[in-house]
Structure formats: structure tokens, C-alpha cells
Amino acid sequence: MPQILTKAIDTVHRNKHKFFEDHGEEGMEAEKRALSFFSKLRNEMQTDKPIILLTDNQPDTDFWNQYLHYQKSLLKDAEQPSWFKSPWLYVECYMYRRIQEGFILSPPISEFDVFREVKNESFFQSQAAIIGLCTYLQDLKKKIAQFTENQKQEEFFKLLQVCLWGNKCDLSISGGLDNAQKSSILNSLESLKPFVLVNDMESVWTILLGSKESETGKGVKKRVDIVLDNAGFELLTDFVLADVLLSFKLASEVHFHGKCMPWFVSDTTKHDFDWTIKQLLAANHKWMSKCGANWKENLHKNYWTYHEHLFWTLPHEFSSMAQTAPDLYSELQKSDLVIFKGDLNYRKLTGDRKWEFAVSFPQALTKFHPAPLCSIRTLKADVQVGLKSGVGEQLSSTEPDWMVTGKYGIIQLCASV
Ligand SMILES: O=P(O)(O)OC[C@@]1(O)O[C@H](CO)[C@@H](O)[C@@H]1O
Numbered sequence: 001m002p003q004i005l006t007k008a009i010d011t012v013h014r015n016k017h018k019f020f021e022d023h024g025e026e027g028m029e030a031e032k033r034a035l036s037f038f039s040k041l042r043n044e045m046q047t048d049k050p051i052i053l054l055t056d057n058q059p060d061t062d063f064w065n066q067y068l069h070y071q072k073s074l075l076k077d078a079e080q081p082s083w084f085k086s087p088w089l090y091v092e093c094y095m096y097r098r099i100q101e102g103f104i105l106s107p108p109i110s111e112f113d114v115f116r117e118v119k120n121e122s123f124f125q126s127q128a129a130i131i132g133l134c135t136y137l138q139d140l141k142k143k144i145a146q147f148t149e150n151q152k153q154e155e156f157f158k159l160l161q162v163c164l165w166g167n168k169c170d171l172s173i174s175g176g177l178d179n180a181q182k183s184s185i186l187n188s189l190e191s192l193k194p195f196v197l198v199n200d201m202e203s204v205w206t207i208l209l210g211s212k213e214s215e216t217g218k219g220v221k222k223r224v225d226i227v228l229d230n231a232g233f234e235l236l237t238d239f240v241l242a243d244v245l246l247s248f249k250l251a252s253e254v255h256f257h258g259k260c261m262p263w264f265v266s267d268t269t270k271h272d273f274d275w276t277i278k279q280l281l282a283a284n285h286k287w288m289s290k291c292g293a294n295w296k297e298n299l300h301k302n303y304w305t306y307h308e309h310l311f312w313t314l315p316h317e318f319s320s321m322a323q324t325a326p327d328l329y330s331e332l333q334k335s336d337l338v339i340f341k342g343d344l345n346y347r348k349l350t351g352d353r354k355w356e357f358a359v360s361f362p363q364a365l366t367k368f369h370p371a372p373l374c375s376i377r378t379l380k381a382d383v384q385v386g387l388k389s390g391v392g393e394q395l396s397s398t399e400p401d402w403m404v405t406g407k408y409g410i411i412q413l414c415a416s417v
């Protein structure tokens with residue numbers, strides 16, 4: 001976290017001239033204000049100061065401040081939540097929210113996304129893998145009419161796994177350093193199979209076909225939601241999956257959910273989402289630009305919809321969503337399948353608790369079940385449930401860091417509770 005914050009400070013500093021160009025002297029003043037805010041923040045973090053209230057009067061400020069009171073209520077009388085002692089999930093989210101506060105309190109540069117440069121770079125560095133994937137998809141779509149159900153299933157499974165391994169490419173685990181996808185994942189899927197510790201692809205397929213039975217004269221009405229994680233290569237894999245869901249008629253609408261502020265370095269915001277499609281459209285490569293054009297049209301025709309909600313950037317675990325964000329919960333209840341991408345979402349699904357490895361996924365969800373849901377994540381944090389007896393223990397003894405390197409992955413479904 002200090003490394004990420006230090007990089008953010010450096011980025012603000014390097015953009016001084018841009019702030020001047022955009023806003024004149026006021027921009028320079030704002031840069032100074034933001035920098036002194038961030039230096040203070042870094043000091044609070046590194047010296048284990050108490051967590052303090054937010055002061056920026058944003059729509060989520062009260063939620064954050066109430067959450068601090070709640071954290072305090074869990075401690076003994078004189079104890080204070082602080083950077084080293086509070087739950088990691090909370091403190092980590094809090095750092096990103098404080099960075100946002102630093103910009104909010106520094107107009108006119110409040111809208112500055114300090115992680116945009118690295119997100120965009122990571123997209124360009126994954127160019128070869130992106131071309132490979134776009135080409136594969138367009139080729140696949142030409143053949144759909146001839147596909148048997150089995151072939152469709154096989155292709156869908158492939159792209160689901162691509163979507164999984166795409167989650168290796170986040171920039172917060174690498175401390176904001178280059179973590180792009182350099183090679184084609186499609187050729188490595190077989191050799192990666194042993195690292196998929198929970199593989200519920202068959203049941204995901206059954207769920208998606210199941211809703212096909214509700215086919216009426218008007219065609220299928222099936223909704224899949226994707227709670228997005230990282231921009232860059234991972235977002236591309238999500239787009240490809242969403243495209244195949246429509247092309248294979250496994251869904252009639254796909255709803256994406258993104259972050260409404262820069263988050264965990266590489267997480268997708270509305271700007272990243274739109275920027276990615278624009279880049280594809282403008283690319284000097286036939287199949288990339290074809291993907292861009294198709295996906296723009298999907299959005300235009302409302303086959304694809306992008307949603308934002310503040311809940312995704314709160315520190316709350318998802319079991320509190322029904323209470324904290326009932327509107328979002330009822331939105332997800334409209335879905336036939338909600339796909340949660342990435343490690344942070346898994347931590348929030350399971351409350352980031354020290355569950356036994358063999359505890360069931362439904363149990364760890366602690367009543368969170370707006371709809372059938374599936375987590376697709378590579379393991380980067382020390383929480384994992386739903387493993388066959390002994391598997392986690394065995395891995396812990398042979399590979400002590402098996403949970404935090406992104407080497408292993410899961411496609412884990414909870415169909416009902
Ligand atoms: O949600 P993602 O993008 O898959 O992963 C984010 C993440 O790996 O980054 C941090 C590593 O420092 C962890 O807190 C977190 O789980």
C-alpha cells in the first residue's frame with residue numbers, strides 16, 4: 001500500500017504541467033494541496049495512526065463514517081481502529097477512498113484519475129493478447145450456425161477460463177507495476193487446468209441453458225450480470241464472454257457493474273469502460289475494430305448496459321448489501337446469473353474471513369444470494385472455501401504462498417441457498 005501511494009504521489013507531481021495547462025495557477029495550487037494531503041496520508045499509514053473520519057461530504061461519506069463507528073464498536077473501550085490493527089479489507093478500501101478524498105478536496109483537479117496512466121499502459125502492453133482474442137472471437141462467430149450444442153459448450157468453457165486467467169492481470173497486486181497479458185492465454189488453457197481448484201463450469205452452463213426453457217414466442221429473456229474487476233486485458237476477456245453470451249443466445253441482456261471512482265489501481269470505471277471500446281474501434285486491426293463496433297452497438301441497443309453504484313467502493317462485505325444498498329440488491333435480483341470477477345469481490349463475498357477451506361460456498365456467503373452467482377477469480381488473498389477435504393491443507397504444506405500469487409483460480413457457483 002505505501003508503494004501504491006508513493007506512486008500516486010509521483011504521478012500527481014509529474015502531472016503538474018497538465019494541471020497548469022488545464023487550470024492555470026489554480027491547478028498548481030490544487031496540485032500542492034493534493035500532494036500535502038497525500039504525504040500526510042502516507043505518514044498516517046506508515047506510523048499506524050488511528051483511522052479518521054472523511055470530511056468531503058460526498059454521497060458515500062456518511063456510510064464510511066458510520067462504518068468507522070461500527071469498527072470502533074467492535075473494540076474494547078479505549079482502543080481505536082488504526083492502520084495496522086484494523087481488518088485488512090477495511091483499511092485497504094479506506095486507503096483508496098482517502099486518495100479520492102484528497103482529490104475531492106483539491107478542486108479543480110477533483111476528477112483526476114491518478115491510476116489512468118497505468119491502466120491505459122496495461123491495455124497497450126496487452127495488445128498482442130487482445131488481438132489474439134478479438135481474432136478468435138470473430139472467427140468463432142462466423143462458425144456459430146454450424147456448431148453443435150457440444151461445440152458451443154466447449155467454446156463457452158474456453159472463454160470462461162480465459163476470463164478467469166485474465167484476472168491475473170491486476171495492478172494492485174504488483175504494486176502498480178506492469179502486469180499485462182503478453183501471450184495468448186487460449187493456447188495455455190489445457191496446461192492451466194490443474195490450477196483451477198474449483199471448477200463449476202458445467203453447472204454454470206446448466207443454469208444458462210435452464211433459463212432457455214422459458215423461451216416464449218418473443219424469444220428468450222435472460223439476464224446475466226457481470227460485476228467487473230480490472231480494466232485492461234481482463235476487461236477484454238469480460239467483453240468477449242458477454243459477446244458470446246449473446247451470440248450463443250445464452251443471454252438476451254448483459255449488465256456490467258463498475259466502480260464510480262479509481263479503485264485498487266486497475267479497477268474499471270465508466271471512463272475506462274468507454275475508453276476501451278473507443279480504443280478498439282479506432283484500432284488499426286480489422287478484428288479489434290470489428291469488436292469495438294459490435295460492442296458499441298450492443299450498448300446502443302441496450303443489449304449491454306453499464307451500471308454504477310457506490311456500494312462497490314464501500315468497505316462492506318456483500319452480506320450487508322440488502323441492508324446497506326437495497327436498491328442494488330433488488331437490481332441484482334432481476335438477474336439469472338451474477339458473475340463476480342476478481343479477488344476483491346471474492347473477499348467481499350466471503351467477508352474476508354478465516355473460513356476453513358472445506359466450508360461450503362453458500363455458508364461463507366452468509367445469506368447473500370440475490371440470484372444464482374458465480375465467482376471467477378485467481379487467488380491473491382488468503383481466503384478460500386468450498387475445497388475438497390484436505391486440498392487446502394495439502395497446498396499449504398507444499399506451497400506456503402499458494403493463496404496469494406494468482407497461480408491458482410476458481411470458477412465457483414452458488415446456484416441456490
Ligand atoms: O480484485 P483483484 O483485482 O483480483 O485483486 C485485488 C487484490 O489482489 O489486490 C490486493 C493485493 O494487494 C488484494 O487486496 C486484492 O485482493
Ligand SMILES: [Mn+2]
Nearest residue numbers: 170229230264
Ligand atoms: Mn482489481
